[in-house]
Structures are given as C-alpha cells and as structure tokens.
Amino acid sequence: FIRVPYGDAEAAAEALKQHDDIVAVMLETIQGEGGISVPPEGYLSQLRTLCDQHEALLILDEIQSGVCRTGYWYAYQHDNILPDIVTSAKALGNGIPIAACLARGVAAETFAPGNHGSTYGGNPLACRTACTVLDIMERDGINQATQERGAWMQAAFSQALADIPGVVSIRGRGLMLGIELDRPATAIRQLALDEGILLNVTANNVIRMLPPLIIDQQQAQMIVDGVVKAIRKFYSEA
DSSP states (O other), rough: OOOTTTHHHHHHHHHHHHHTTEEEEEEESSSTTTTTOOOOOTHHHHHHOOOOHHTTTEEETTTTTTTTTTSSSSSSGGGOOOOOOEEEEEGGGSOOOOOEEEEEEHHHHHTTTTSSOOOOOOOOOHHHHHHHHHHHHHHHHHHHHHHHHHHHHHHHHHHTTOTTTEEEEEEEEETTEEESSSOOOOOOOOHHHHTTOOEETTTTEEEEEEEOOOHHHHHHHHHHHHHHHHHHHHHHHO
C-alpha cells in the first residue's frame, strides 16, 4: 500500500507514475471516520481517468456513504463516474448484518467461486432483507428525501452557528454531516447526550452525524437544536 493525501489527484498521479506495479486506487468516496471529508470537485473523475491510463482498478469504500446516505444510491454518483469495485453494507440490511462487494469488468471476472468463503455469507434471510430494504427505499423516494433533509440541516446549522468563531466548517452530503471545530471536541458527545442526541466525534475535532434516513422535519429540527445547544455549552465552558 502506498498512501497519498485524500483529495490530491496530483499525488495519486505521481504515485502511479513512480510505481508501475500499482494495481488499484482505493479510497472512501466520502471519508467517514476521517472527518466527513467530501471529495473536491472533479477529484473522482481525475482518479477514474488516471486508473484508466495506468490500467489500475478504482475501488470505492461506500460502507458509510452508500445506500441513499448522501441522496444517491452511492456517493460516487454525485460525480457521474463508474468505479470497478464498490463495497456496501450498513443501511443495506436496515439492522440485519449484510455486506456486499460489487464488481464489474475485469474485477468481476478475476474473482471466481472458491476465492472467498463465509459460513453465513449470502444467507437467504439477509439477502431477502436487503432486497426488501432497497425496494422500500425506492418506493418511498428515500434519496430525494435525504437530499432535501440534509440540505436543510446544513443550512440550519450554518445559520445557527454563524456567530461561533470556533466552528471551522459545516460540510457533508445528504444525511452524512460533519461540523469541524477548532479544537479537540470529544467532550461534546456527553453534552449532546444530555440533550438526547447520539453522535460521534471523529478525527478528534469533527462532530459526525449520520441520522436515520427516515427522519421527519420535527426530528431534524430536534437534532439541530440539540447539537447547537451542546456546541454553545462546549465553548462557554472552555
């Protein structure tokens, strides 16, 4: 593995140029644990072009960002590209454990029966559940609802936190949201819990929110109000 900075297409190009034995470029489409880092405009398209030029596979980890989380079935669709391999899980089973590896072209042809085994992998209950989840998401227009609710929440956070200098940025896509602060912020987890909100702090200073895809407007307002209150208390006690 050769690591290059996320969002830096030139670094990826240099690595591919210097190492002719690189077989794939692998990344999270949107970084989750890394702090809700959204790819710069054109970044994924540049990686797709580089992989084509160097005959390398483009592998995208969509465990967090996939299955309607960002307002598309998969986050790479925001950039109108097609990867060679995509990993998918979490929302796919709506609580029932299941994961999937989607592949096309040479990647699909290379991975043959017998290359990988799992005692319970692909069991009928999990697969039927996943198919039903996808049917219901399509029926209920979850992608459109996620786009609209996420855009509203980002705007609401931006307005409510505009007067707090310590808020570095508010970012994300759909209902994959992050608020970056200017200092370590793990204490906010308990402050938010006191307001009835469960959230996580990743990269030490980014509040990460992955609310349920089916939240209504009242619940979205409750999340915004609770998180804003927790952030204000965090800075007032600093």
